[in-house]
Amino acid sequence: MKFTDPYQNPALYDAQYWWKKNDLELWKFLAHSYKVKNVLEIGSGTGRVGISLLMDGFIYSGVELSVIFNSYFIKKINSLGMKANVYNENFESFNLKKRFDFILSAFNTFNHCLSKKSFAKMLINISKHLDIKGRFVFELFVPDPLALYRSQSLKLDLMEYTCPSTYKSIQIKESISYNHINHIINVRWYYYQSNTLINKIKFNMKAWHPETVINMIDNSPFIIEKIIGDYDGGDFNSQSKKQIFICKNDF
Numbered sequence: 001m002k003f004t005d006p007y008q009n010p011a012l013y014d015a016q017y018w019w020k021k022n023d024l025e026l027w028k029f030l031a032h033s034y035k036v037k038n039v040l041e042i043g044s045g046t047g048r049v050g051i052s053l054l055m056d057g058f059i060y061s062g063v064e065l066s067v068i069f070n071s072y073f074i075k076k077i078n079s080l081g082m083k084a085n086v087y088n089e090n091f092e093s094f095n096l097k098k099r100f101d102f103i104l105s106a107f108n109t110f111n112h113c114l115s116k117k118s119f120a121k122m123l124i125n126i127s128k129h130l131d132i133k134g135r136f137v138f139e140l141f142v143p144d145p146l147a148l149y150r151s152q153s154l155k156l157d158l159m160e161y162t163c164p165s166t167y168k169s170i171q172i173k174e175s176i177s178y179n180h181i182n183h184i185i186n187v188r189w190y191y192y193q194s195n196t197l198i199n200k201i202k203f204n205m206k207a208w209h210p211e212t213v214i215n216m217i218d219n220s221p222f223i224i225e226k227i228i229g230d231y232d233g234g235d236f237n238s239q240s241k242k243q244i245f246i247c248k249n250d251f
């Protein structure tokens, strides 16, 4: 059985992340607080965040690399009788020739940006799409040394979901290997139904350490307004599992 790409199966993404709802209130709260009208989400995926923002009345656009995720999301938008622009573009190079008053990237999307060079390029690109008074909000996980420096042969329980077609319970186990020089995490997920391996996916993520991200932003067109450490809006601290940056253009 070959490893497949996680962003080629949107129905699987939605099924396995059935539980992921704990961030939605924060994105809506921030967008309302900044009296936002136009939202651009980077890495819009299957519309997990987008649908929620559309339901709250925001004018929504998305940028997404996966063609199949994009068409899946567009079908959802149409079936709900809503309107949104979802562009099939790379976050490093997109050019929509318009500005937004809120640009959001949720759920570790930028951990898919694998080098400082790409991150810097992406920040410049995003700043060209942000309105003068706009905010750019993005979320990364805080790298946990205990999780990163574990044995490569260790497969740990990650999550469980019900397969939407068979109604069978599926368990996902994860193994990783970490390169501490370039900070790339090679992630492998193994899907088991009744202890039988039925699917495998693999992908790379970069462990972005908070001090590196702060340094990248200091050398970008943005300034940091606030760093939040959880979905309740708590300040970032040494125990935080998330780093949620609120930035604005540095004019």
Ligand SMILES: C[S@@+](CC[C@H](N)C(=O)[O-])C[C@H]1O[C@@H](n2cnc3c(N)ncnc32)[C@H](O)[C@@H]1O
Residues within 6 Å of the ligand: 007, 042, 043, 044, 045, 046, 047, 048, 049, 063, 064, 065, 066, 069, 089, 090, 091, 092, 106, 107, 108, 109, 112
């Ligand atoms: C973890 S998912 C998050 C999706 C959605 N925002 C959510 O919260 O459910 C990351 C998304 O970023 C997309 N992505 C990864 N690299 C990208 C790139 N270079 N440009 C645009 N989108 C990208 C993936 O295809 C995927 O849909």
